[in-house]
Amino acid sequence: MGIVEHHHDNSLFLPAKEKELVLTDPMVQFPRSKDTLLVLSGGMDSTTMLYEYRSRIALAVTFIYGSNHNQREADCARWHCERLGIEHLMIPLGFMADYFESSLLKGAGAIPAGHYDDSNMRSTVVPFRNGIMLSVAAGLAESRKLHTLMLANHAGDHAIYPDCRPPFVNAMAKAIAEGTYDRIELLCPYTNLTKGEIVKRGIELGVDYHHTYSCYRGSEKHCGNCGTCTERHESLAEAGLDPADFD
Ligand SMILES: [Zn+2]
Numbered sequence: 001m002g003i004v005e006h007h008h009d010n011s012l013f014l015p016a017k018e019k020e021l022v023l024t025d026p027m028v029q030f031p032r033s034k035d036t037l038l039v040l041s042g043g044m045d046s047t048t049m050l051y052e053y054r055s056r057i058a059l060a061v062t063f064i065y066g067s068n069h070n071q072r073e074a075d076c077a078r079w080h081c082e083r084l085g086i087e088h089l090m091i092p093l094g095f096m097a098d099y100f101e102s103s104l105l106k107g108a109g110a111i112p113a114g115h116y117d118d119s120n121m122r123s124t125v126v127p128f129r130n131g132i133m134l135s136v137a138a139g140l141a142e143s144r145k146l147h148t149l150m151l152a153n154h155a156g157d158h159a160i161y162p163d164c165r166p167p168f169v170n171a172m173a174k175a176i177a178e179g180t181y182d183r184i185e186l187l188c189p190y191t192n193l194t195k196g197e198i199v200k201r202g203i204e205l206g207v208d209y210h211h212t213y214s215c216y217r218g219s220e221k222h223c224g225n226c227g228t229c230t231e232r233h234e235s236l237a238e239a240g241l242d243p244a245d246f247d
Contacts, residue, residue: 034058036148036187037141039133040081040088042073044212044232045190046152047080048202054084058146062090063133065126066097067104068111068218076213091136102126108217113225117159121227124216130163131172134186138176141184149176154190154198156231166191195231196238203239209246222247 036053040046040060050060062077064070074090081088096105103110103123112120130151137149157164173186190198202209214228215221222229224247233243 035146036150037061037137037144037146038150039063039137039152040077041152042075042077042080042212043214043228044202044209044235045154045195045198047076047209047212048198048205048207049150049152049190050080050084050086051202051205051207053150054086056148057086057150059140059144060086060088061137061140062088063093063136064090065093065105065129065133067126067216068108069213069215070218072213072218076211079211091140093132093136096126096129096132100127104216108219108223111216111226114227115230116156116227118227121160124227125160128163130161130168134172134176138180138184138186142180142182145182147182147184149184149186151186151188152190152198153188154193154195156195194238195235199235199239199241203241209236209241212246 034056036056036058038046038050038053038057038060040050040062042062050057060077060081062074064074078088078090102125103112104126110123112118112123114120130153134149134151141147141149151169153161153164153169162168169186169188169191173188176186177183193201199209213222214232215223216226216228217223222232224230224233232246236243236246
């Protein structure tokens with residue numbers, strides 16, 4: 001009888017290394033090898049995506065487009081990539097700050113206080129930012145022979161950012177597939193999640209949100225009353241954390 005039981009336990013016939021992977025790595029459910037480029041700002045949403053899809057992500061890219069908070073975000077992005085052993089690039093798009101109209105590109109004093117839904121938040125929109133970043137990312141992905149792009153737009157962005165809404169990402173996904181030889185795919189799995197839902201997921205994944213940056217004013221500590229700070233506080237509270245610990 002002992003011998004029969006032994007033969008029914010198929011796991012004993014797997015090589016030791018493979019058996020360990022099956023038992024311990026939750027990311028093994030994703031069948032592909034590293035084939036993905038993530039647009040990583042260094043804020044809470046894209047950092048969560050970096051952790052959730054880390055087994056697929058070959059390259060994370062932070063675009064430096066001259067916003068008040070760009071450098072602090074980029075430093076956070078680099079910290080997480082070093083921790084996870086994922087290649088990280090910072091790509092300059094300095095022309096945007098020179099030629100585009102947005103309060104986000106004009107210093108801390110230009111940023112209005114309030115909630116994302118407020119009409120005065122419209123001034124912080126950087127025109128077609130996601131369209132520009134995804135276009136550069138698509139060209140880079142094809143150059144690197146990577147098959148997939150990921151963007152961490154989410155439901156809370158829909159109110160004021162046209163280039164975060166489902167019709168935009170769906171249209172962009174079609175354009176990127178048609179415009180590349182490899183028919184590169186765009187995945188935006190957080191499109192219909194709230195920021196609170198994303199943070200809850202990140203806590204389960206072990207994301208340290210102390211090393212994320214959100215404030216549109218770009219000062220050393222989060223200001224606490226601009227649109228992104230308000231959203232950051234609400235999502236941390238929703239996930240059961242004390243927002244004051246993350247300023
Ligand atoms: Zn702020």
